[in-house]
Amino acid sequence: MSATDRNLSAAHAEVKAEIARTDTKTALLLAFVGALLAGTFTVAREVPLTVPAIVMGCLGLVLLVGAAGLLLRSVRPNLSGRHGFPLWATLAAEEIGDAVARDLAADIAGLSRLAVAKFTCLRRAVDLTLTGGALLILAALLTAGGAA
Numbered sequence: 001m002s003a004t005d006r007n008l009s010a011a012h013a014e015v016k017a018e019i020a021r022t023d024t025k026t027a028l029l030l031a032f033v034g035a036l037l038a039g040t041f042t043v044a045r046e047v048p049l050t051v052p053a054i055v056m057g058c059l060g061l062v063l064l065v066g067a068a069g070l071l072l073r074s075v076r077p078n079l080s081g082r083h084g085f086p087l088w089a090t091l092a093a094e095e096i097g098d099a100v101a102r103d104l105a106a107d108i109a110g111l112s113r114l115a116v117a118k119f120t121c122l123r124r125a126v127d128l129t130l131t132g133g134a135l136l137i138l139a140a141l142l143t144a145g146g147a148a
Contacts, residue, residue: 008104015111022118023075029122030071033064033129040064040136053142060135067128074121 040061049057091099 008108012104012108012111015108015115019111019115019118022115022122026071026074026118026122026125029125029129030068030075033068033071033125036129036133036136037061037064037068047143049139049143053139056135056142057139060132060139063128063132063135067125067132070121070125070128074118074125 040057044057
């Protein structure tokens, strides 16, 4: 195996590992957002809320739902057949080795674009979660302070 082949294999493994790390982070954040939404609804039903608290809380919830949507989009399966499993599923067993050897650089480029897209969705979801959480905290403070 040449140095170029080793470098391509290492780059391919690194990109796939980055996608796996991003998917793991996405799953954890999606669980957190879901728990936060459920907890917010539970508390909101039990506590008398002021109008400003309702407005801030609703804005926070909208941002959290938006974050959940981005997270779901990030983990949505890519079945376009360009890279990975869907492509391999269309090939005969003897064609897979040739396709992998011939198109490793193209696969790295495609997987890298996929990783960047997933990371971008995750980053935006984190930003929405932070902003939504801040608005929910503001709504809780407005409720506790009794602002009218």
